[in-house]
Amino acid sequence: MFGVKPFCISKLDGVGCKNPVSKPGERCDSCYNKIVADGSVAARIALAQEGGLPKYVRNALAQDPLITVRATFASRPDITKEEESAILTIADEMLERALANNPYISSETLRKLKENTKDPLTSSIIASRLNS
Ligand SMILES: [Zn+2]
Secondary structure (H helix, E strand, O other): OOOOOOEOOOEEOOEEOOOEOOOOOOOOHHHHHHHHHHOOHHHHHHHHOOOOOOHHHHHHHHOOOOHHHHHHHHOOOOOOHHHHHHHHOOOOHHHHHHHHHOOOOOHHHHHHHHHHOOOHHHHHHHHHHHOO
């Protein structure tokens, strides 16, 4: 009656993690925390593109100390308005361009970006989006 529980998909030092997860393809909390807290830049960037992330992982990635990780997160098709605002609290060209290029951001965020950006490239990305 009980199926075999799927395992976490993480491979730590080449060895598969043996923690059970609720659905196949998921990671366990311990692995998520490990990547977010001490993962390499490449691992955090890869995670920022993964589907099915729990909210606490999304929050951590949206506030990652490294702008490249936050910019990768800013390009997600499933980004929420809350996350867009969190990313925009630090005005940075790379983050603004990543958001401006994301076709899934809210019109409110696009408008805020248009009004507040000092970056000519971000402005031109927005202008071409609004004219098409
Ligand atoms: Zn794990």
